[in-house]
Amino acid sequence: xxxxPPGRPDRVDDVPTATLERxxxxxxxxxxxxxxxxRTVSSTDLAEHSGVTSAKLRKDLSLxxxxxxxxxxYDVVYLHGCIxxxxxxxxxxxxxxxxxxxxxQALASYQGLSGRGFRIIGLVDIDPSRVGQSLxxxxxxxxxxxxxxxVDVARHAxxxxxxxxxxxxxxxxxxLVSAGVRSILTFAPSVLRVPAGVEVRRIDVGVELxxxxxxxxxxxxxxxxxxxxxxx
Amino acid sequence: xxxxPPGRPDRVDDVPTATLERxxxxxxxxxxxxxxxxRTVSSTDLAEHSGVTSAKLRKDLSLxxxxxxxxxxYDVVYLHGCIxxxxxxxxxxxxxxxxxxxxxQALASYQGLSGRGFRIIGLVDIDPSRVGQSLxxxxxxxxxxxxxxxVDVARHAxxxxxxxxxxxxxxxxxxLVSAGVRSILTFAPSVLRVPAGVEVRRIDVGVELxxxxxxxxxxxxxxxxxxxxxxx
DNA sequence: TAGATTGTTAATCGATTAACAATC
DNA sequence: TAGATTGTTAATCGATTAACAATC
Numbered sequence: 145x146x147x148x149p150p151g152r153p154d155r156v157d158d159v160p161t162a163t164l165e166r167x168x169x170x171x172x173x174x175x176x177x178x179x180x181x182x183r184t185v186s187s188t189d190l191a192e193h194s195g196v197t198s199a200k201l202r203k204d205l206s207l208x209x210x211x212x213x214x215x216x217x218y219d220v221v222y223l224h225g226c227i228x229x230x231x232x233x234x235x236x237x238x239x240x241x242x243x244x245x246x247x248x249q250a251l252a253s254y255q256g257l258s259g260r261g262f263r264i265i266g267l268v269d270i271d272p273s274r275v276g277q278s279l280x281x282x283x284x285x286x287x288x289x290x291x292x293x294x295v296d297v298a299r300h301a302x303x304x305x306x307x308x309x310x311x312x313x314x315x316x317x318x319x320l321v322s323a324g325v326r327s328i329l330t331f332a333p334s335v336l337r338v339p340a341g342v343e344v345r346r347i348d349v350g351v352e353l354x355x356x357x358x359x360x361x362x363x364x365x366x367x368x369x370x371x372x373x374x375x376x
Numbered sequence: 377x378x379x380x381p382p383g384r385p386d387r388v389d390d391v392p393t394a395t396l397e398r399x400x401x402x403x404x405x406x407x408x409x410x411x412x413x414x415r416t417v418s419s420t421d422l423a424e425h426s427g428v429t430s431a432k433l434r435k436d437l438s439l440x441x442x443x444x445x446x447x448x449x450y451d452v453v454y455l456h457g458c459i460x461x462x463x464x465x466x467x468x469x470x471x472x473x474x475x476x477x478x479x480x481q482a483l484a485s486y487q488g489l490s491g492r493g494f495r496i497i498g499l500v501d502i503d504p505s506r507v508g509q510s511l512x513x514x515x516x517x518x519x520x521x522x523x524x525x526x527v528d529v530a531r532h533a534x535x536x537x538x539x540x541x542x543x544x545x546x547x548x549x550x551x552l553v554s555a556g557v558r559s560i561l562t563f564a565p566s567v568l569r570v571p572a573g574v575e576v577r578r579i580d581v582g583v584e585l586x587x588x589x590x591x592x593x594x595x596x597x598x599x600x601x602x603x604x605x606x607x608x
Numbered sequence: 609t610a611g612a613t614t615g616t617t618a619a620t621c622g623a624t625t626a627a628c629a630a631t632c
Numbered sequence: 633t634a635g636a637t638t639g640t641t642a643a644t645c646g647a648t649t650a651a652c653a654a655t656c
Contacts, residue, residue, distance in 0.1 A: 162647060168586040195567045198613095199649055206615055214614040215656040231586055232593040239585070248486065250478035256565060256582045261589060287614065302592050303585065326595075327588040329581070332607055333404055333488060335427045343583050343591055349561070350488045352577050353471070353535065354400040354463055357493060357561040359575055360534050361464040363558075394623060418637065430637095431625055438639055446638040447632040 163204045167227055168260075169194050170201070174224040175259075186217040233261035240266035240301040240325070242316050243308035244274055244288050247331055251307060258282040266297035268311070298323035306330040317344075391539045401426050401491075402433070406456040407491075418449040465493035472498035472533040472557070474548045475540035476506055476520050479563055482538060489582055490514045498529035502544070530555035538562040549576075 173193045177185055187224070191201040205211055211226050212218045228234065230248040241248050244267050252264060270291040277288050289297055294316070304312060304320040305326065306313050313332030320328060321342055328344045330336055333351075336344050405425045407416055423433040437443055437450075443458050444450045460466065471489070473480050478500050484496060496513040501604050502523040509520050521529055526548070530536060536552035538545050538560065545564030552560060553574055560576045562568055565583075 160647070164590060165583070168580075168583040169567065171586075172580075172583070173567065176566070187607070187615095188613085193567060197649075199651090200647090202613095202615065203648080210615065212614050213656060214654070215612045217613065231590050233586070233589075237589050239593060246478045246482035250482060251581065253478065254581065257585070260582050260586060262585055294555065302589055327592040329584055329588060334408070335401065335405065335425060341595075343588060345588055347579055347584060348400075348404075349483065349579070350406070350492050350494075351397070351400040352561055352578055352579060353405060353466070353494055354403075354491070354492060355397055356535055356561060356575060356577055357465075357469050358396060358463050360559040361467060363573075364383060392623070418638095420637085429625075431627090432623090434637095435624080436640065443640065444638050445632060446630070447636045449637065 151202075159207050163207055166194070166196065166204055167199075167231055170204070171227050171231065171233075171260075172222060174220055174227070178224060182220055184217045185220055185223075187212070190218065210247045231261075236261050236263045237303055238263050238265040238301045239295075239303045239305060240264075240268065240298050240320075241305045242268045242294065242320070243306065244269040244271075244279065245307065248305075248307040250277065251305060252279050252281045252286075255282070262303070265301055266270060268294050268297060294319050295323040298325050301325060303327045303329065306332055306336075308332065310334050335353070391439050395439055398426070398428065398432075398436055399463055401428075402436070403456060403459050403463065403465075403492075406452055406459070409452045410456060414452055416449045417452055417455075419444070422450065463493075468493050469535055470495050470497040470533045471535045471537060472496075472500065472526075472530050472552075473537045473539060474500045474526065474552070475538065475544070476501040476511065477539065480537075480539040481511065482513050482520075483539060484513045489513070494535070497533055500526045500529055502540075516531040519526045526551050530557050533557055535559045535561065538564055538568075540564065542566050564591075 170190065173190060174185075177193070187198045187202045191198040194201065208230050209226065211223050239262050241251055241264060244252070248267065248269070252267060257264065264286065267279055267281070267286050267288045268291060269275060269288050273288075275288050275290045278285050279288060298320050303323070304325040304327070306316050306320075308316055310332040313330060313334050314336060317328060317330070317336045317338065321338055326342045328336065328338070328342065330344060330346050331348070333348045335346070338344055396520070405422060406417075409425070419430045419434045424431040426433065430585070440462050443455050469595070471494050473483055473496060476484070480499065480501070484499060489496065496518065497516050499511060499520045500523060500588065501507060504522075507520050509523045510517050511520060522542065530552050531550050534557065536557040538548050538552075540548055542564040544569060545562060545566050549560060549562070549568045549570065553570055558574045560568065560574065562576060562578050563580070565580045567578070570576055
């Protein structure tokens with residue numbers, strides 16, 4: 145069990161957003177290395193596995209503290225524990241998933257959540273044919289609740305996940321907020337309107353594909369397509 | 377049909393990554409405004425709907441050209457057309473989806489793709505009980521092909537989507553690359569190793585939740601949890 | 609000690625912001 | 633003209649990078 149060294153800690157505000165968003169990736173990679181029985185890793189190797197430069201990796205870690213040994217590298221298990229501690233993975237957060245279509249079911253069956261400090265405590269759907277069905281989430285089984293139960297269920301959750309069609313997203317979001325949920329992950333393309341203090345992260349497959357697509361078209365067939373060439 | 381004004385265009389490299397990643401969002405919001413019959417929008421309003429500042433929005437657009445009218449704002453349909461042109465949405469790209477579990481099915485049934493310049497041309501799965509089944513993707517129906525057909529199918533695709541379990545992701549990725557696919561979207565948590573010239577975007581729900589979770593724990597109950605407090 | 613690798617610095621680079629002149 | 637809003641500038645801010653002293 146890791147113990148943070150008395151180097152840098154606290155002053156959480158000092159961790160830049162860009163660093164915060166990379167920490168879960170390092171955690172991920174370290175867990176994989178530990179599974180393979182690898183005991184020690186250098187910043188160069190860990191960085192390569194994480195898809196970043198070694199300078200960036202060392203800079204990121206240095207913001208949390210000093211976890212390595214010069215001339216040797218990092219102890220995989222120890223570093224994993226330190227980052228997990230820092231991110232607070234040990235204190236599980238409760239998640240409610242709204243919309244139990246294909247996407248919601250994929251989330252419910254996603255194994256990675258419990259090991260990362262999350263626990264799905266509620267599944268909500270508007271479709272009467274789905275309400276009442278049971279779904280296995282990690283180590284427990286949950287009954288799908290009707291939309292009318294949303295606020296009640298959400299009162300016990302810290303995080304809400306919106307996996308409904310786009311048309312329902314804002315309304316679901318409003319109800320989550322009114323139930324006191326202040327962290328929302330949405331898969332609906334709409335930009336949700338929320339009061340200050342509520343944090344939303346949006347995953348939009350269409351956006352990701354368009355970014356890939358732009359670069360693909362650019363390098364793919366430079367002659368075939370140029371910005372502005374397709375007009376009329 | 378929009379026609380790009382002779383202002384800034386070409387020199388695509390000049391568009392910063394951060395701007396490129398916001399353009400699809402503006403497109404999205406503009407489409408919604410057009411649906412509502414709104415003809416004109418100011419940078420302030422469009423920015424608010426998109427979740428950015430108006431300065432950022434105007435700066436972004438100014439990198440592509442000059443699409444507005446001072447004192448008036450932007451013509452919704454015209455601006456939408458200009459951005460769509462710029463992103464190359466008019467030239468559809470072919471997508472192969474590997475892994476037709478809940479997540480893959482959610483993608484296949486996602487309506488937003490065809491309108492955004494994408495066409496799913498192949499579904500591939502390793503599970504014999506799924507192979508051969510038909511699935512409706514937008515306006516066509518596709519038969520699920522066995523994994524052994526992956527390379528053949530991928531040869532006709534510009535973009536590959538990996539919706540398999542994590543354990544299969546790297547192997548699928550390798551085959552996509554060997555089939556000539558240079559743009560990959562993956563939902564597997566692993567950081568994929570690809571040769572130079574191949575672009576990968578990774579969507580990891582666990583990472584998103586951990587970022588939300590960190591902030592939630594921080595503001596949620598400051599006394600209950602501090603970085604480094606959970607140790608042993 | 610010699611070799612290796614961290615943690616940190618300082619310089620560079622890129623993105624955001626506020627403010628305003630241009631102009632509809 | 634008067635009011636409004638764009639497009640652009642210049643200043644600020646934050647993130648990345650290369651290099652190296654510290655040190656195992």
